Amino acid sequence: MLKVNSYIGGHLVQPSTGHYVDKIDPRTGEKMGEVANSGPQDVEFAIHNADQALPAWRNMRPSERGRILIELARVIRLSEDRLGALESAETGKPGREMATLMDLTAQYFEFYAGLVNVMDGEVINQGPDYHVYTRRDPFGVIGAILPWNAPLHQAARAIAPALATGNTVVAKPSxxxxxxxxxxxxxxxxxxxxxAGVFNVVVGKGSVIGPVMARHPLMRKISFTGGLTAGQELGRIAAERILPLTLELGGKSANIVFDDADLDAAAKGATTAFTWNSGQWCAAGTRLLVQESIHDRFVEKLLAEVAALRIGPQFDATSGPITTHAQFEKIQSYFQIAEREGLKPAIGGKVASGAQLGGGWYIEPTVYTGVTNDMTLAKEEIFGPIVCVIPFKDEADALRIANDSEFGLGAGIWSRDIGRVHRVAASLDAGRIVVNEYSGGFVQTPCGGFKQSGYGREQGIDALSHYTQLKSVIIRL
Structure with missing residues (x-):
């Protein structure tokens, strides 16, 4: 049976509280192990270890830090089966997805290991009497507070640039x-x-550990990925300390299909956009905007794609279970909300059942048509496999609907008209826009949100600026 403890200062550490909580298998609904329920003392111990390890790691040559992170990427690839099996078991993700996700995890460490070797400041010309330059220094101890939907991917994109730039890390997974x-x-x-001490993990409840991390005087910056409410609370604490944050919060991303699109490709891509990871990703394309002239034809293709999905615990399933029971129940509540607002599902709309699913937390991929942008299902982040099909008249109408949201994380555009693609992309309030497919992008492409989807950026070269502090040095010669 799985037993998960914190990892601090190079050792597995049992919780100071002596308490554990049950870990339930989302594929069966049965207990699969126990997870440490750590307390403030454990956070203090982790931050102390990270602070003690900081001077040697910070002062190491960037090339040497890079060499170590390249070696970590190599070991991740060698450990793909081991790490992938853990993540698949905990989250319920189909096993077929693990090789790709483990490769992506390794890519983050490879990318930043190389990039940090060419990261530098600049010399600023102020004439012969001065030598003026800038440099980028690490913050110190950085906290990474992480969600449950993509544990290693979300962790690597914060931890890799933090370590590469000379910071030490205390990570708090779900x-x-x-x-x-x-x-x-x-x-x-x-x-x-x-x-030891450079990379630490404290295991326990976010409601306990997160505030302690944010208030600790040795914590110099936090990267948080999660829900809007938790992000707002963290922001209030950070404001008291003037603590820098990178926040990636919720999303209600618009996926726009114009009448000149390849409808077969768009239907397949739109299905992936709201069902990948059972809809449990912040940038999921859950508002599907379809031009009126192709609406009925496109919906027919979409429903055929959704009907062909394979749900279950098997290795090659298209979609697995919902990862937590609380989220499983939350998603079901939206079926009642939809009914109260006069919506009927075109497909799905209930808990998935069948002998192979047992007591697992499975939801049928669900499509609602006839949705307007003022309905609850179109406004709130559901974080499950539910999509709202919203018709639009023309380009201006599509932009009006797409931008009428408190969120602005991702967006999709389906069109063969390159002029239209650039016009619409320029006008969308979203941090990442994908054209003629729907994906999470690449390690090299920045990721982050507009409006209440957060601020700061993970991934890409720009992330390095969020894990370093810019310093100017002015020397009179």
């Missing part, structure tokens, strides 16, 4: 999905050569 990150920290220290 109590629902902690084992894979503890596994990553262990191989980092025990197999790849990351010094």
């Amino acid at each position: 109590e629902h999905t902690s084992a894979s990150l503890v596994g990553l920290a262990r191989i980092a220290v025990e197999e790849a050569g990351v010094p």
Whole structure:
């Protein structure tokens, strides 16, 4: 049976509270292990270890830090089966997705390991009497507070640039999905050569650990990925300390299909956009805007794609279970909300059942048509496999609907008209826009939100600026 403890200072550490919480398998609804229910003392211990390890790591040559992170990427690839099995078991993700996700995790460490070697300041010409230059220094101890939907991917995109730039890390995974990150920290220290104390993981409830991390005087910056409410609370604490944050919060992304699009490709892509990871990703394309002239024809193709999905615990399933029971219940509540607002599902709309699903937390992929943008299902982030099909008249109408949201994380455009693509992309309030497919982008492409989807950026070169502080040096000669 799985037993998950924190990993601090190069050692597995039992919780100071002595308490554990049950970990339930989302594929069966049965207990699969226990997870440490750590307290403030454990956070203090982790931050202390990170602070003690900071001077040597910060002062190491960037090329040497890069070499260690390249070795970590190599070890991740060698440990793909081990780490992938942990993440699949905890989250319920189909096993067929794990190889891609483990490769992506390794790519973050490879990318930033190389990039940090060419990161530099600039010399500013102020004439012969001055030598003026800038440099980028690490913050110090950085906290990474992570969600349960994509444990290693979300962790790597914050931890890799933080470590590459000379910071040390205290990571707090969700109590629902902690084992894979503890596994990553262990191989980092025990197999790849990351010094003990540089990469620490504290396991426990976010409501307890998050505020303690944010208030600790040695914590210099926090990267948070999660829900809007938790992000707002963290922001209030950070404001008191003037603590820098990177926030990636909720989304209600518009996926826009114009009448000149390849409808077969758009239907397939739109299905993936709201059903990948059972709809449990912030940038999911859950508002599907379809031009009126092709609406009925497109919906017919969409429903055929959704009907062909395979739900279950099997390795090659298209979609797995909902990761937490609380989220499973929340998604079901939206079926009642939809009914009260006069909506009927074109497909789905209930808990998935069948002998192979047992007591697992499965939801049928669901399509609602006839939705208007002022309805609850179109406004609130559901975080499940539910999509709202909203018709629009023309380009201006599509932009009006797409931007009429408190969120602005991602968006999709389906069109063969390159002029239209650039016009619409320029006018959308979204941090990442994907054209003629719907994906999460690449390690090299920045990711972050507009409006209440957060601020700061993960991924890409720009992330380095969020894990360093710019310093100017002015010398009179």
